[in-house]
Amino acid sequence: MPSEHIVKSYDEELDRLNKNIIMLGGMAETQLATAIQAVTRRDAELAAEVVRNDVAADQIDREVETQVLRLLALRQPMARDLREIISALKISADLERICDYAANIAKRSIALAQAPMVRPINAVPRMAKLAQREIADVLDAYIQRDPEKAREVWLSDEELDDVYTSLFRELLTYMMEDPRSITGGTHVLFIAKNIERIGDHATNIAETVYYLIHGVHLTESRPKKDRSSSSVVLPGPSGVVETEEGPDPS
Amino acid sequence: MPSEHIVKSYDEELDRLNKNIIMLGGMAETQLATAIQAVTRRDAELAAEVVRNDVAADQIDREVETQVLRLLALRQPMARDLREIISALKISADLERICDYAANIAKRSIALAQAPMVRPINAVPRMAKLAQREIADVLDAYIQRDPEKAREVWLSDEELDDVYTSLFRELLTYMMEDPRSITGGTHVLFIAKNIERIGDHATNIAETVYYLIHGVHLTESRPKKDRSSSSVVLPGPSGVVETEEGPDPS
Numbered sequence: 001m002p003s004e005h006i007v008k009s010y011d012e013e014l015d016r017l018n019k020n021i022i023m024l025g026g027m028a029e030t031q032l033a034t035a036i037q038a039v040t041r042r043d044a045e046l047a048a049e050v051v052r053n054d055v056a057a058d059q060i061d062r063e064v065e066t067q068v069l070r071l072l073a074l075r076q077p078m079a080r081d082l083r084e085i086i087s088a089l090k091i092s093a094d095l096e097r098i099c100d101y102a103a104n105i106a107k108r109s110i111a112l113a114q115a116p117m118v119r120p121i122n123a124v125p126r127m128a129k130l131a132q133r134e135i136a137d138v139l140d141a142y143i144q145r146d147p148e149k150a151r152e153v154w155l156s157d158e159e160l161d162d163v164y165t166s167l168f169r170e171l172l173t174y175m176m177e178d179p180r181s182i183t184g185g186t187h188v189l190f191i192a193k194n195i196e197r198i199g200d201h202a203t204n205i206a207e208t209v210y211y212l213i214h215g216v217h218l219t220e221s222r223p224k225k226d227r228s229s230s231s232v233v234l235p236g237p238s239g240v241v242e243t244e245e246g247p248d249p250s
Numbered sequence: 251m252p253s254e255h256i257v258k259s260y261d262e263e264l265d266r267l268n269k270n271i272i273m274l275g276g277m278a279e280t281q282l283a284t285a286i287q288a289v290t291r292r293d294a295e296l297a298a299e300v301v302r303n304d305v306a307a308d309q310i311d312r313e314v315e316t317q318v319l320r321l322l323a324l325r326q327p328m329a330r331d332l333r334e335i336i337s338a339l340k341i342s343a344d345l346e347r348i349c350d351y352a353a354n355i356a357k358r359s360i361a362l363a364q365a366p367m368v369r370p371i372n373a374v375p376r377m378a379k380l381a382q383r384e385i386a387d388v389l390d391a392y393i394q395r396d397p398e399k400a401r402e403v404w405l406s407d408e409e410l411d412d413v414y415t416s417l418f419r420e421l422l423t424y425m426m427e428d429p430r431s432i433t434g435g436t437h438v439l440f441i442a443k444n445i446e447r448i449g450d451h452a453t454n455i456a457e458t459v460y461y462l463i464h465g466v467h468l469t470e471s472r473p474k475k476d477r478s479s480s481s482v483v484l485p486g487p488s489g490v491v492e493t494e495e496g497p498d499p500s
Contacts, residue, residue: 062467069332076326082319086339093343107479114482172433179426183483186422186439190479193440217312229357229440232364233433 004108013083017067017088024060024095027141031057032198036128038106039130039191050106064092080208080215089210091142093200094208099137101194101201108187115184119174123167124188127195130160134202141209150209153202154218160199163225167192168228176233195230204229206239251430254405261282267338274310274345279354279382281307282448286378287354289441292363300356307349330465337462344451344458347465348385351444351451354425358437358444365434369424373417374438377445380410382420384452391459400459403452410449411476415443418478426483446476 013208038047068089071077077085134153140147169190175185210218281300284336288297318339321327327335384403391399425435460468 054342067363069336072322072336078323082323083432086319086322089336089339090343094339104479111482113481172436174435175425175432178431179429182425182432183422183481186425186436187437187479189436190443193443229354229437231433237320 010071013067013071013075013146014081014084015065016083017071018059020064020067021088021095022089022139022143024057024064024092024099025135027053027057027140028095028098028102029061029135029139030098030109032105032128032132032135032195035102035105035109036125039112040108040125042109044110044113046188047106051103054099055109056105057096060095061092064088068245079211083212083215090208091205094204098198098201100196105194108191112184112191115187116180117180121167121188123163123170124191124195127160127163127192130156130163131198131202132142132194134160134199138202138209139203141206143215144207147210147213150206150213151218153238154206158198164192164193165231169231169233170232172231238240260321263317263325264320264331264334267314267321269360270310270314270317271341272389272393273340274307274314274342274349275392275475277303277307277310277386278345278348278352279389281349282355282378282382282385282445285352285355285359286375289359289362290375293360294360294363296358297359301353301476304349304353306344307346311342314338327366333462333465337458340458341455348448348451349447353479355441355444358441362437362441363432365437366430369431371417371438373410373413374441374445376416377410377442379407380413381448381452383409384449388452388455388459391456393399395459395463396459397463400463401468404460407449407453410446414442414446415477417479419481419483420479422483436487443478467500 009154033054034046035050038050068085071085075081085242134157137149137154137156140146141153171185171189171192207218266493281303284296285300287293288300318335325331384407387399387406388403390396391403421439421442425432452460457468
């Protein structure tokens with residue numbers, strides 16, 4: 001029965017594709033967690049490890065792409081199967097970008113450890129925890145093919161944006177009060193921005209999981225609370241004065 | 251002759267897909283150019299226009315995705331045709347991200363115009379010119395299906411990284427000398443980072459164009475000269491002292 005053989009082998013290939021996505025997802029979680037440890041412990045060895053491991057993430061992403069092209073060419077899937085395969089390609093690209101951001105956080109942690117210590121930056125591990133939970137939850141949503149869970153992740157990113165915006169303003173204030181904190185503060189700003197971007201990629205994945213299952217897009221407009229792009233913080237005569245202009249243009 | 255009809259209609263569909271990519275590419279060029287004008291002229295009206303136009307870019311990207319799924323399902327393409335279609339999906343995603351970065355630059359230009367003026371930031375329009383040339387050249391490479399031109403774009407991104415790294419260090423120095431420039435300087439830092447990321451997306455597109463034509467990846471490792479992630483700038487007793495640690499861990 002050759003047709004049964006083909007079906008089985010097709011399922012096996014899809015299964016391998018799935019496993020690669022889940023492996024890359026686990027890698028994204030670990031890389032982010034380790035990069036944040038490198039920041040908080042000022043551990044250059046750990047940071048270098050994260051940077052080295054990023055190569056493996058790129059390899060898996062490329063392997064996924066090859067698998068996808070092979071599945072499309074040989075199996076010519078339709079409807080849900082087609083969405084499964086294209087979704088794997090998109091999710092893999094998002095996970096690979098998350099790994100890139102983790103590697104950049106690790107690089108910055110090395111420079112940060114050499115700059116004069118800025119105040120304890122508790123908001124960074126707090127942001128990282130939120131981002132890690134988003135990655136873990138969206139992977140669960142993918143594994144369980146659960147669109148409601150995907151939608152919850154998509155909505156939860158608002159909290160991460162909030163923490164980022166307040167950290168942005170706080171850091172600018174520190175930097176104004178103490179110019180020695182400018183280099184360190186700038187690296188922390190970019191680390192925080194990287195975590196915020198990781199959250200955005202988790203929401204991209206959530207959108208893809210939703211589309212994969214329902215075949216329609218999550219159309220309601222997502223609450224986007226990152227206001228840092230339009231934040232103005234000014235030094236005033238009686239210390240730091242914060243001003244904020246009108247509504248965000250987005 | 252129904253088969254000829256199908257072939258013609260398939261070519262037409264591919265052609266429409268191509269036109270959407272080229273349209274989105276033109277939009278990316280315009281959005282970046284206009285966002286930079288908003289920065290240099292401190293023109294909030296122009297900035298708001300860029301932010302508003304970003305919706306159209308998202309729509310084209312989504313339309314490309316729908317076209318790709320339809321082509322894959324109905325035409326079941328192989329080999330080069332399959333690469334054409336998957337490449338369109340990837341290039342569209344990169345162009346849409348370039349538009350997102352342009353919109354973020356526009357948003358920041360509004361905050362920047364309200365912060366105290368920092369020194370003339372000529373490096374920003376200079377960086378933008380380099381990025382615009384990358385986008386224009388990589389679109390030409392795509393339109394002409396010219397892998398050599400794609401490879402040239404891929405190599406040229408090094409110059410953009412160089413300008414970005416020196417701007418990063420220069421801005422930190424200004425911010426240390428004058429705390430009133432910190433808010434403005436931070437927005438300029440993120441604007442510069444956005445332009446640097448636009449260059450990265452142009453090199454992604456260059457890689458995709460090369461793969462589309464040759465069916466193999468551009469494997470030599472691209473020179474990556476952005477050293478800002480590991481820059482340390484410290485204030486010293488005799489003005490600003492710049493230090494730089496060992497080799498970049500990447």
